[in-house]
Amino acid sequence: MKARVHIMLKDGVLDPQGEAVRHALGTLGFEGVTGVRQGKVIELDLAGDDKAGAEAQVRAMCEKLLANTVIEKFTVEVI
Template sequence: MKAKVHVTLKKGVLDPQGKAIGNALHSLGFGNVGEVRQGKVIEIELAETDRSKAEAAVRTMCEKLLANTVIEDYAVELVG
């Protein structure tokens, strides 16, 4: 089973990289682009077949290492 973890900054947390991407898009002529927020995707291959156990394990990974839960949100997507 594969897990995809989407990590993004929480609303209200300054996102300078997202701002820079938005400014670059505007300078390239994409004037209809509004606010841009950037994040990361982490793919994890799991040797677990039980979906609930896999999700619980990945959430624990997020809480302990993959996301800074003070300033970041995360979403777990299980594939397979």
């Protein structure tokens, strides 16, 4: 089974990478982009077939290691 974790900065947290991408898009002629937020996606291969247990385990991984919960939010998708 696979799990996919999407991690993004929380609203209100400055995103310098996103701002750099927004600026670069403008210089390349892509007008109308008023904001960019950059995040990360982590895919995990998990043993077992307990979907609820896997989601709980991945959430614990995020809380302890994968996400900085002070400034980042995350979503977990078990596939």
